[in-house]
Amino acid sequence: MSVSVLGAGAFGTALAISLARKAPATLWARQVGEMAKTRENSKRLPGCPFPDALTVTEDLTAAVQADILLLAVPMQKLRDVLETHADLLKGKHLVACCKGIELNSGVGPVMVISQTIPDATAAILTGPSFAADIARGLPTALTLACADAEAGAYLQEELTTENLRLYRTTDTIGAELGGALKNVIAIASGAAIGAGLGESARAALMTRGYAEMQRLAAHLNAEPTTLAGLSGFGDLTLTCTSEQSRNYRLGQSLGAGRAFDADTTVEGAATARAVDALARDAGLDMPITRAVAGLLDQELDVATAMKSLLTRPLKEE
Numbered sequence: 001m002s003v004s005v006l007g008a009g010a011f012g013t014a015l016a017i018s019l020a021r022k023a024p025a026t027l028w029a030r031q032v033g034e035m036a037k038t039r040e041n042s043k044r045l046p047g048c049p050f051p052d053a054l055t056v057t058e059d060l061t062a063a064v065q066a067d068i069l070l071l072a073v074p075m076q077k078l079r080d081v082l083e084t085h086a087d088l089l090k091g092k093h094l095v096a097c098c099k100g101i102e103l104n105s106g107v108g109p110v111m112v113i114s115q116t117i118p119d120a121t122a123a124i125l126t127g128p129s130f131a132a133d134i135a136r137g138l139p140t141a142l143t144l145a146c147a148d149a150e151a152g153a154y155l156q157e158e159l160t161t162e163n164l165r166l167y168r169t170t171d172t173i174g175a176e177l178g179g180a181l182k183n184v185i186a187i188a189s190g191a192a193i194g195a196g197l198g199e200s201a202r203a204a205l206m207t208r209g210y211a212e213m214q215r216l217a218a219h220l221n222a223e224p225t226t227l228a229g230l231s232g233f234g235d236l237t238l239t240c241t242s243e244q245s246r247n248y249r250l251g252q253s254l255g256a257g258r259a260f261d262a263d264t265t266v267e268g269a270a271t272a273r274a275v276d277a278l279a280r281d282a283g284l285d286m287p288i289t290r291a292v293a294g295l296l297d298q299e300l301d302v303a304t305a306m307k308s309l310l311t312r313p314l315k316e317e
């Protein structure tokens with residue numbers, strides 16, 4: 001078995017470090033810069049030295065010799081990466097490690113893989129996992145979703161490490177929705193805390209946000225139990241309660257009226273807009289997602305957004 005990680009951001013680097021503790025692994029980047037010499041990704045993941053068994057390369061042809069390729073680029077870049085390198089990626093096990101819904105198409109990463117490289121085995125690895133925690137060797141549990149049960153079992157076995165315990169499912173739609181939608185709710189949670197609305201408000205947003213996640217998942221025929229697992233409930237809990245999360249921190253900035261670094265990868269922003277459009281088209285009630293999209297597009301401020309949520313018609317839970 002061999003694994004290559006394509007994309008050397010914080011998460012790709014962390015996964016490569018973690019996997020290289022188990023067996024030789026490769027990390028591919030368009031430009032490796034100082035990484036090969038300093039054996040550290042000082043820009044995206046400082047303070048996490050590379051194990052000797054990790055090879056860093058700009059040579060994609062060499063990287064794709066591995067049996068399993070982890071795709072750790074931002075969601076809105078995934079299609080471009082796959083289309084650009086389609087010839088090299090044919091027939092491979094391609095495991096998306098990104099979390100989001102594509103803005104132009106409304107689909108998630110597994111569907112993007114299936115559309116662009118139809119003869120690849122498409123899967124997703126998702127769940128509660130901050131890059132810095134993974135790179136430091138701290139433990140967590142993740143969901144590996146692959147529609148092909150046999151391939152899923154193979155990937156689960158190969159990608160499990162001493163510190164990363166993988167559970168598997170064939171419900172790729174549920175797994176990718178969990179990882180995508182929790183980021184939208186994390187922005188809402190951060191906004192509530194940033195605006196000084198308190199932890200009770202955050203808990204209410206997390207719970208009603210989870211109800212929205214379940215609603216869209218049911219509409220798209222995902223298994224409700226998948227959302228209750230690591231990819232949904234697990235990652236929602238982590239991301240809505242930690243300042244390590246960039247989505248949560250963007251929300252805090254919106255709530256406090258502060259500027260936020262536009263170069264930071266915040267997947268929930270495009271996903272909120274994509275899901276807001278999906279919900280409107282499908283006639284689904286997703287008021288927290290609507291409020292987050294409105295906040296991001298400066299159509300609403302936090303006070304107006306909260307008022308719109310609190311004054312909705314009363315209903316059964």
Ligand SMILES: NC(=O)C1=CN([C@@H]2O[C@H](COP(=O)(O)OP(=O)(O)OC[C@H]3O[C@@H](n4cnc5c(N)ncnc54)[C@H](O)[C@@H]3O)[C@@H](O)[C@H]2O)C=CC1
Pocket residue numbers: 006007008009010011012029030044072073074075077080081097098099100129130131132264265267
């Ligand atoms: N950082 C984290 O703790 C976690 C991140 N993720 C997910 O991983 C994905 C990536 O996030 P991060 O690594 O944190 O982002 P990042 O902002 O640290 O890095 C993104 C990387 O993608 C690379 N990239 C962009 N376009 C590319 C292209 N066309 N070809 C090759 N490389 C390209 C950039 O050069 C950069 O190194 C996101 O979907 C995120 O939700 C998932 C779990 C944890």
Ligand SMILES: O=C(CO)COP(=O)(O)O
Pocket residue numbers: 099127128129130183186235238239244245246247248265266267
């Ligand atoms: O997905 C993550 C943790 O599981 C990382 O969250 P952020 O992208 O908000 O930093």
